[in-house]
Amino acid sequence: MASRLDTSPVAVWWRTVDRWFLAAFLSLMGLGIVLSFAASPAVAERIGLGSFHFATRQIFFTIPALVVMIAVSFLEAREVRRMALIMLGASLVLMVAALYIGVEVKGARRWVSLAGVSLQPSEFLKPAFVIVCAWLFAEHARQPDIPGNLFAIILLGLVVALLVAQPDFGQTMLVLGTWGVMFFMAGMPWLWIIALGAVGIGGAVAAYSAFPHVAGRIDRFLTGEGDTFQVDMGREALVNGGWFGVGPGEGTVKRVIPDSHADFVFAVAGEEFGIVLCFLIMLLFAFIVLRGLNIALKEQDDFTRYGVAGLVIVFGFQSVINMGVNLQLMPAKGMTLPFISYGGSSLIAIAISMGMVLALTRKRPEKRKAPGFTGLSGRALAAE
Helix, strand or coil: CCCCCCCHHHHHHHHCCCHHHHHHHHHHHHHHHHHHHHHHHHHHHHHCCCCCHHHHHHHHHHHHHHHHHHHHCCCCCCCHHHHHHHHHHHHHHHHHHHHHHHHECCCCCEEEEEEEEEEEEHHHHHHHHHHHHHHHHHHHHHHCCHHHHHHHHHHHHHHHHHHHHHHCCHHHHHHHHHHHHHHHCCCCCCCCCCCCHHHHHHHHHHHHHHHHHHHHHHHHHHHCCCCCHHHHHHHHHHHHCCCCCCCCCCCCCCHCCCCCCCCHHHHHHHHHHHHHHHHHHHHHHHHHHHHHHHHHHHHHHHHHHHHHHHHHHHCCCCCCCCHHCCCCCCCCCCCCCCCCCCCHHHHHHHHHHHHHHHCCCCCCCCCECCCCCCCCCHHHHHHH
16 A cells, blocks of 8 residues: 555555546456457367467457556546547548548458558547547536537537448447437537437438448347347357356357357357356446446536546447347447457557546545535536
8 A cells, every 4th residue: 555655656646546447447357358268269260370369469458458548547637638639630530541541341441550550440539539529518518608519519420420431330329329428418408309319310210221231230130030140149158158157168159159259258258157247247337337427426527527427438338239239139230348358459449448537537636526516417407
């Protein structure tokens, strides 16, 4: 334990960081490594690689992800904003570049190669987008003459347009949902809620009509007809595991799931370690989201409130989508389980995002509960 007389940056950080958040993040990282050893050997062998190719790469990515998360958590709020602005600009440029020079995978251009390293810019866009929108909403709340809400709407339109152009409708829905919750917290009038809800429904109908792969996924989910092999195998793996699993390395269904190390790692967890571990994973995600929202509701500073809430909401939405697909509660969508699924871009980007959460929730003298603050939304307060 660091003495309170020790004023070194590391000692101050340790006294002020939210250790519950830190413990939860480290637990998910550790589970990611364990489940990578369980889920990836069959995939690696199937494509002619060494059995532990993906597992060792998961460790390789986890180490810098941990370093990045801790480094970001040392930042002050204004430094988090500056970092987010730089990330947002770079991500937008790379997303445009991906449309022209990106690697095409299954008809989508979402990846760019820089110095031999493949990156998915949209993963880094999400935390930057959340922080910049939080800042815009906060500036408008502080001084209504500043058109922060209008700029946030324009930024949303730009981001959605680039995501649809890739196309990536999973990330589009993730961004739209998170932005909508943040706008609601910032005091969105009911008229805006109705209008944006109508636009969202119209966009979903248009996507179903204009993009065959979107229609196909929804139809397969509703009817069970067509190529549902991977989701069927994911469900079978969970059923096969029962309450306590068949044992580490003993899973059989996982061997035929193409993305068992990535999008369906949750199913592998269920087969080898049982539903009990699946519940533990869900509880960890729920704890992070609920703790983040609880801290946000007690926060006096608007930027911190919107920023923390937005970051944990996008984190929670992504985990719900992944687990929902594994449980056949949602149409199939290639989205990683935060900190657990294999993937370098996703792991580093999530580490940055959660590093921002640690930075914004550190205890500081100015961080006090607002007098009389009851946890009402800005919309309700504005109505009064």
